[in-house]
Amino acid sequence: MLSVFENNSAMRWLGKQLFNREDPAAFFDPILSIINPMMVRGLTPARVEAITHAARDTKTFHLKPSPRWSGFRAGQHININVEIDGVRCHRTFSLSSAPAQWEQDGTITLTIKRLPGGKVTNWLHDRLETGTVVGISEAFGEFDIPNVEQPLLYLAGGSGVTPVLSHLVTLADQDYRAPVTVLYYVRTQADEIGAETLRALQARWPALTLVIHRTDEDGPSALMNEAHLEQVPGIKARHCFLCGPPGLMDLAQDLLGRFGIREEQISATFFTAPTPVEVSEPLGGEVRFAGSDVTVESEGDAPLLEIAEAAKLNPKHGCRMGICHQCSCRKTSGTVVNRLTGKASGPGEETIQLCISVPQGDVEVDV
Amino acid sequence: MQQLTNEQLDNLARDLDAIRDEVMADVGERDARYIRRVIRTHRALEIGGRAMLPFGFLPPLFIAGTASLGIAKILENMEIGHNVMHGQYDWMNDPSLHSQTYEWDTVCTGDSWRYTHNYEHHTYTNVIGKDRDYGYAVLRLSDDVKWHPGHLLQFINFTLLSVFFQWGVGLHELETERMRRGEIKLSDKREVLRDLMRKGGRQAFKDYVFFPLLTFPVAPIVLAGNIGANLIRNLWASNVIFLGHFTEDAETFSEDMLEGESRGQWYLRQLTGSSNFTGNKWMHILSGHLSHQIEHHVFPDMPAHRYREIAPRVQKICEKYGLHYNSASFASQYKTVLRKVFHYSLPDRIRTRLQAA
Numbered sequence: 222m223l224s225v226f227e228n229n230s231a232m233r234w235l236g237k238q239l240f241n242r243e244d245p246a247a248f249f250d251p252i253l254s255i256i257n258p259m260m261v262r263g264l265t266p267a268r269v270e271a272i273t274h275a276a277r278d279t280k281t282f283h284l285k286p287s288p289r290w291s292g293f294r295a296g297q298h299i300n301i302n303v304e305i306d307g308v309r310c311h312r313t314f315s316l317s318s319a320p321a322q323w324e325q326d327g328t329i330t331l332t333i334k335r336l337p338g339g340k341v342t343n344w345l346h347d348r349l350e351t352g353t354v355v356g357i358s359e360a361f362g363e364f365d366i367p368n369v370e371q372p373l374l375y376l377a378g379g380s381g382v383t384p385v386l387s388h389l390v391t392l393a394d395q396d397y398r399a400p401v402t403v404l405y406y407v408r409t410q411a412d413e414i415g416a417e418t419l420r421a422l423q424a425r426w427p428a429l430t431l432v433i434h435r436t437d438e439d440g441p442s443a444l445m446n447e448a449h450l451e452q453v454p455g456i457k458a459r460h461c462f463l464c465g466p467p468g469l470m471d472l473a474q475d476l477l478g479r480f481g482i483r484e485e486q487i488s489a490t491f492f493t494a495p496t497p498v499e500v501s502e503p504l505g506g507e508v509r510f511a512g513s514d515v516t517v518e519s520e521g522d523a524p525l526l527e528i529a530e531a532a533k534l535n536p537k538h539g540c541r542m543g544i545c546h547q548c549s550c551r552k553t554s555g556t557v558v559n560r561l562t563g564k565a566s567g568p569g570e571e572t573i574q575l576c577i578s579v580p581q582g583d584v585e586v587d588v
Numbered sequence: 589m590q591q592l593t594n595e596q597l598d599n600l601a602r603d604l605d606a607i608r609d610e611v612m613a614d615v616g617e618r619d620a621r622y623i624r625r626v627i628r629t630h631r632a633l634e635i636g637g638r639a640m641l642p643f644g645f646l647p648p649l650f651i652a653g654t655a656s657l658g659i660a661k662i663l664e665n666m667e668i669g670h671n672v673m674h675g676q677y678d679w680m681n682d683p684s685l686h687s688q689t690y691e692w693d694t695v696c697t698g699d700s701w702r703y704t705h706n707y708e709h710h711t712y713t714n715v716i717g718k719d720r721d722y723g724y725a726v727l728r729l730s731d732d733v734k735w736h737p738g739h740l741l742q743f744i745n746f747t748l749l750s751v752f753f754q755w756g757v758g759l760h761e762l763e764t765e766r767m768r769r770g771e772i773k774l775s776d777k778r779e780v781l782r783d784l785m786r787k788g789g790r791q792a793f794k795d796y797v798f799f800p801l802l803t804f805p806v807a808p809i810v811l812a813g814n815i816g817a818n819l820i821r822n823l824w825a826s827n828v829i830f831l832g833h834f835t836e837d838a839e840t841f842s843e844d845m846l847e848g849e850s851r852g853q854w855y856l857r858q859l860t861g862s863s864n865f866t867g868n869k870w871m872h873i874l875s876g877h878l879s880h881q882i883e884h885h886v887f888p889d890m891p892a893h894r895y896r897e898i899a900p901r902v903q904k905i906c907e908k909y910g911l912h913y914n915s916a917s918f919a920s921q922y923k924t925v926l927r928k929v930f931h932y933s934l935p936d937r938i939r940t941r942l943q944a945a
């Protein structure tokens with residue numbers, strides 16, 4: 222019912238006048254959220270239907286998004302939005318389920334591994350309960366299954382396998398005939414994510430070749446190397462998908478290059494979960510002012526406001542001493558240290574005050 | 589102004605920073621729950637008030653509806669809007685509670701307020717000539733402003749300012765007093781004027797056109813209720829704000845003091861330029877905790893309900909440095925404001941004689 226304030230432009234205008242906000246439908250959220258949190262309009266709600274064990278330190282969260290969520294393509298990510306200690310946190314995760322499942326029963330899954338020291342992943346593991354409602358974003362990302370049938374090669378490492386699972390189930394369902402090889406690198410058997418799904422696929426779908434390398438258990442020969450790729454028949458003609466930790470991705474790019482595979486044949490999802498910086502990390506780093514497309518180096522001796530001004534930008538500000546919040550703006554990634562408190566921020570998206578924030582490592586802000 | 593040595597000033601800054609750091613490290617779930625509860629109360633009161641007013645031909649419902657809407661506006665302006673725009677809840681990372689985009693239920697635009705209040709008033713607190721909130725450029729409250737016969741009538745200004753407070757605040761950034769002096773032209777303020785028309789129009793449309801027309805047969809009753817609700821809010825908000833800085837003992841400062849001001853000096857100016865009033869929990873909440881104006885001025889971006897908790901510690905610090913912690917009941921603070929408005933409406937010669945008496 223409240224969607225009229227979103228979809229009908231006259232009502233939207235009226236809503237803005239009456240409620241003094243750009244998203245008038247969300248005016249009632251504070252009340253709706255106690256009646257039924259699935260009714261809120263300010264974000265797209267999704268209910269946690271079940272939480273299952275997926276691998277060591279890894280759980281699968283089964284979510285049922287509100288009907289107004291518009292769906293996804295295999296290989297895409299979403300942001301999930303939870304409140305931890307009163308702070309709204311967003312993190313990006315790949316969907317591990319196939320779109321067909323969502324079409325059938327309206328559920329999607331995220332398979333999430335605990336990151337050591339990660340605020341959000343640990344909270345999701347320890348505190349999130351079945352029945353809770355979380356916020357999600359629309360799906361995004363271009364890690365798509367090719368339109369034309371062709372031989373495929375997947376190189377996945379650790380929890381990077383999650384979007385691959387979504388791909389494989391989708392491919393198997395459409396009875397993909399071209400050969401598909403998956404080389405999956407994990408530490409030990411206990412770390413294998415989606416092992417059951419993978420084995421079941423292998424049993425029912427003849428095009429699939431699955432090789433799992435357990436790097437801690439099978440000795441040095443299990444680390445990704447040329448020999449592994451040599452065993453992939455017709456590797457030169459394959460379209461390759463890479464997804465895993467940065468080290469593995471670099472190595473894979475390098476090896477594929479040696480096999481004469483061209484860049485256009487490779488789809489990589491560079492997305493990795495942001496990790497908090499070490500306390501010891503020195504101040505300074507590369508600062509990107511996204512809104513104005515300017516990138517500068519910082520020595521860590523000046524707050525972002527001064528860095529921006531030195532780069533001929535003119536962000537809004539007032540007191541320059543941290544009291545008026547005129548300079549508050551969104552940091553999209555990276556860590557900053559608050560000069561007044563000496564405390565480091567989190568790594569994700571949040572609001573910071575430019576005049577008292579000193580970059581610690583690379584930072585991107587919306588100026 | 590009370591004087592402290594540089595060493596004392598540094599210590600003062602250190603003591604206050606210690607409170608700030610301790611509280612800010614603890615800010616979290618409890619504060620989020622608090623502000624959400626206030627927001628829920630606001631929504632319930634506003635919806636309730638607007639639903640009751642069409643039945644306002646029954647006097648009890650008229651009173652309940654008007655009061656409910658008036659209190660909703662007070663809560664939204666004071667405890668939600670004012671505090672959210674100070675950045676007290678920016679750490680929650682909730683886009684609808686973001687200091688720089690929040691828009692409140694009053695004529696003054698959020699942007700204008702952020703500039704004149706958060707920046708000008710909070711940075712240059714009570715500096716005559718720099719802090720235009722001091723007397724709102726319509727009241728003479730110190731002898732730094734030269735007396736002229738017009739000031740004799742400033743009680744009228746004072747009353748008008750209270751009754752039409754939301755419009756007064758809305759017009760504030762236009763700096764009409766500087767226009768009259770010919771320092772700026774109306775065209776310099778074109779943007780401010782445009783935003784003001786838009787926001788003022790929006791507020792008037794909502795309360796004086798849309799909701800009355802929506803309930804057409806009883807339009808006059810709804811209109812009267814809405815006017816009443818705005819009036820309640822105007823009177824309360826203006827007086828809370830006057831009490832914060834216009835009391836007799838609240839000090840004023842001159843511009844040359846700003847030169848190279850240290851953090852300690854800034855703190856000192858905030859402590860001695862503000863005044864508190866006492867009251868029960870609801871007085872504090874409805875004043876947006878500006879009843880703790882002193883705490884608010886030293887820590888403008890701390891979630892305001894914390895002021896109540898830290899007040900005893902701030903008072904102790906004041907005692908430690910021999911500073912006057914200006915706090916008294918609403919009534920007695922109000923009396924000193926009235927006395928000040930009256931005294932400064934008189935020519936200096938008569939005033940000094942009166943004050944001496």
Ligand code: FES
Nearest residue numbers: 539540541546576
């Ligand atoms: S400029 Fe005032 S808080 Fe940054």
